[in-house]
Amino acid sequence: MKHVKEEELIAYRQGIAEQRAVISEHLAACEECRGELDRIETVLAALDTLPVPDPGADYGRRVWREIAPRLAEKPGRWWQVWREPRRLMAAGGVVALLIAAFVAGRFTKRDRTGENVANQEQIRERVLVVAVGEHLGHSERMLIELSNAAPNDPAEKEVNISAEQRRAEDLLQENRLYRQTALQEGDAGLASVLDELERVLLDVAHSPEEVTPAQLEAIQKKIEARGILFKVRVVNKELQQRQEAARPAQSESMKRERNKV
Amino acid sequence: MNRMQQSVESAQAVAESDAVAVERTLAGDRDAYRVLVERHSHNVFRLAYRMTGNRHDAEEVVQEAFLRGYQKLGQFAARSNFGTWVYRIAANYAIDRMRQRQKEEARREAPRAEDGDGMENDPLNRVKDEAPTPERLAQSLELRKQMELALAALSEAERAAFVMRHWEGCGIEEIAGVLKSSSSAAKNTVFRAVQKLRHALEPFVEAKARGRAMGSES
Numbered sequence: 001m002k003h004v005k006e007e008e009l010i011a012y013r014q015g016i017a018e019q020r021a022v023i024s025e026h027l028a029a030c031e032e033c034r035g036e037l038d039r040i041e042t043v044l045a046a047l048d049t050l051p052v053p054d055p056g057a058d059y060g061r062r063v064w065r066e067i068a069p070r071l072a073e074k075p076g077r078w079w080q081v082w083r084e085p086r087r088l089m090a091a092g093g094v095v096a097l098l099i100a101a102f103v104a105g106r107f108t109k110r111d112r113t114g115e116n117v118a119n120q121e122q123i124r125e126r127v128l129v130v131a132v133g134e135h136l137g138h139s140e141r142m143l144i145e146l147s148n149a150a151p152n153d154p155a156e157k158e159v160n161i162s163a164e165q166r167r168a169e170d171l172l173q174e175n176r177l178y179r180q181t182a183l184q185e186g187d188a189g190l191a192s193v194l195d196e197l198e199r200v201l202l203d204v205a206h207s208p209e210e211v212t213p214a215q216l217e218a219i220q221k222k223i224e225a226r227g228i229l230f231k232v233r234v235v236n237k238e239l240q241q242r243q244e245a246a247r248p249a250q251s252e253s254m255k256r257e258r259n260k261v
Numbered sequence: 262m263n264r265m266q267q268s269v270e271s272a273q274a275v276a277e278s279d280a281v282a283v284e285r286t287l288a289g290d291r292d293a294y295r296v297l298v299e300r301h302s303h304n305v306f307r308l309a310y311r312m313t314g315n316r317h318d319a320e321e322v323v324q325e326a327f328l329r330g331y332q333k334l335g336q337f338a339a340r341s342n343f344g345t346w347v348y349r350i351a352a353n354y355a356i357d358r359m360r361q362r363q364k365e366e367a368r369r370e371a372p373r374a375e376d377g378d379g380m381e382n383d384p385l386n387r388v389k390d391e392a393p394t395p396e397r398l399a400q401s402l403e404l405r406k407q408m409e410l411a412l413a414a415l416s417e418a419e420r421a422a423f424v425m426r427h428w429e430g431c432g433i434e435e436i437a438g439v440l441k442s443s444s445s446a447a448k449n450t451v452f453r454a455v456q457k458l459r460h461a462l463e464p465f466v467e468a469k470a471r472g473r474a475m476g477s478e479s
Contacts, residue, residue, distance in 0.1 A: 010455045014426055016433055016448050043459045044427065046466045050408055053316055055306050060299030067298070067324050071291060071331050208361070214368040215361070 004033045006040075013040055128185065129239050132178050132194075135171065136236040139197055142167045143229055146204065147220050151213050158210040161219075168204035175201055193235045200228050279343040287334060294334075298327050301344050305351045311424040312355040313362075314413060322358060326351035345435070352421055352439045359417040404465050411461035415454050422447060423454035 004012070004023055011017040012024075027034055056062075146164045179194035200223060207219060223229065279300070285293035302323060309322035330337070330347045337346050412420060418440050425431040425439065437447035 006456065007452050010452050010459075011448065014451055014455065016426070016451065039463060040455070040459055042470070043462050043466050044455070046404060046462065046469075047408055047412075047427075047458065050405065050412075052307050052310050055303065055316075055320075059306065060302040063302045063323055063327060064295050064298045067328050067331075068291075068295070070328060071294070206357075208357075212365065212368075214364055218364060 003030065004036075006036070009033065009037050009040055013037065013044065126243065128178070128181060129243050132182070132190065133236055133239045133243070135174050135178055136197075136232050136239070138167075139171050139175070139201070140229060140232050140236070142171065142204075143200070143223055143232070147223055147229070149216060149220075151216075156213070158212060159216050160210050161204075161207065161216065162209040165205055165207060165209060168201045172198065172201045172205055190235060190239075193231050196226060196228055197232060200226060283334060283337060283343055286331075294327075294331055297330075297343055297347075301347055302327075304344065305347060308348060308424065308429055309351055309355050311428055312352065312421055313358060314409060318355075318358055318362070322351055322355045325354050329354065348429075349435065349439055352425060356417045356421050356439070359420065363417065404462075404469055407462060407465045411458050414461065415457060418442075418450050419454035419457065422450040423458070426451045427455075 004026055008017055008019075008023060012020065012027075017023055027037065142164055146161065149159060149161060149164070151159050175194055175198050179191050179198060182188075182191040182194060203222060204219065207215070211219070279297060282293045282296045286297070305323050305326055306319055309326075310316065310319035313319050313322060326347055329350050330343075333350075337343065412423075415423065421439060422436050425436045426433075433444050433447050433451075436451070437444045440447055440450060442450070
């Protein structure tokens with residue numbers, strides 16, 4: 001008889017087994033597996049005896065007394081976060097990109113010849129390339145600063161990285177938009193690097209504002225281990241090359257447009 | 262009316278009154294948030310204590326969870342259950358807190374590791390090293406100490422998954438949400454946690470059971 005694996009028995013005991021009925025049926029017929037389940041059960045039952053201290057009947061009131069002075073007059077509505085100046089700037093950048101892409105689309109829709117459709121593609125791609133290039137440049141600078149951050153004094157117990165953290169939060173919003181756009185444009189390579197960058201930005205954005213030197217070192221090691229700085233540089237270089245390559249083709253087509261007039 | 266129906270209706274009443282308190286808080290009535298804090302503090306404390314293993318950290322997690330909940334209350338509006346929501350905020354913060362603690366402890370213990378073969382830093386080895394005498398084994402306090410050590414030896418994700426599933430009865434999707442993982446990865450984390458606890462504690466639990474059996478024979 002094939003016995004139930006430990007993994008399945010634990011899942012069964014925790015109520016998350018996929019083949020619950022099959023395991024039940026087996027347990028009814030197999031003493032060995034019942035014994036195994038009993039041993040798991042005994043350990044879990046022992047853990048259930050671990051006490052949780054009673055914080056007291058007035059605990060809720062005490063929590064309120066502690067936090068009340070730290071609460072703002074009004075809680076944040078979801079859209080209010082966009083009223084912060086730094087987020088407004090990030091939103092402004094995104095809106096500018098969208099307007100540029102829209103104008104590019106309108107401009108090239110005047111006539112639908114094959115050449116103009118190609119132009120439209122090129123202009124859209126250039127808008128994306130320029131915007132993403134800038135974004136990668138900003139991200140690179142932030143990551144370099146964070147990688148080189150160190151306590152001013154070796155005796156310092158905390159290092160303040162709140163500035164990098166705020167920049168990471170802003171870059172995160174832009175990064176998401178560019179990653180989605182790259183995916184829509186079918187640029188899987190760029191989307192993949194932006195995805196990796198997003199994870200690093202998330203880590204930084206979610207770090208405490210003040211970190212211990214050991215925590216800072218752990219963040220720096222993570223950045224280094226992922227090789228994200230190198231990848232960002234490579235992609236940025238590729239984008240610059242793409243931009244260079246697009247220029248002659250575009251100037252040629254513009255010349256032809258002018259000759260028509 | 263049976264007990265099941267009563268408890269379902271009482272849960273619905275709490276959820277409805279939570280929703281009213283949320284709306285009033287969002288409208289600028291700060292005292293309405295007090296109702297939510299006082300109603301849910303005990304549950305959040307229980308979760309936080311089981312995840313962090315000490316009262317001081319648990320109390321900090323509770324306060325931070327309600328502070329963050331207030332700051333993000335606008336994002337909650339469309340959701341249905343304030344209790345579950347603030348619970349999730351607390352679980353996330355508790356994981357961060359535990360990670361921070363582990364790093365601090367690792368840093369403190371690093372110089373000691375240089376003297377030996379590095380095995381001292383494995384929390385599971387610490388559990389085994391502190392094997393008590395048969396007499397002490399019979400004492401419940403010793404088993405309790407071993408259980409606390411075994412829980413402390415879990416990774417923060419394993420501990421969170423175990424606490425949320427075993428003690429708090431949270432769904433796998435909810436656990437996956439807190440761990441930022443897939444459902445199958447969350448299930449695996451629960452499995453790994455129970456497996457580690459079992460392997461660390463089974464000898465002590467069995468020894469205690471044997472001691473009890475011998476005591477009842479004599």
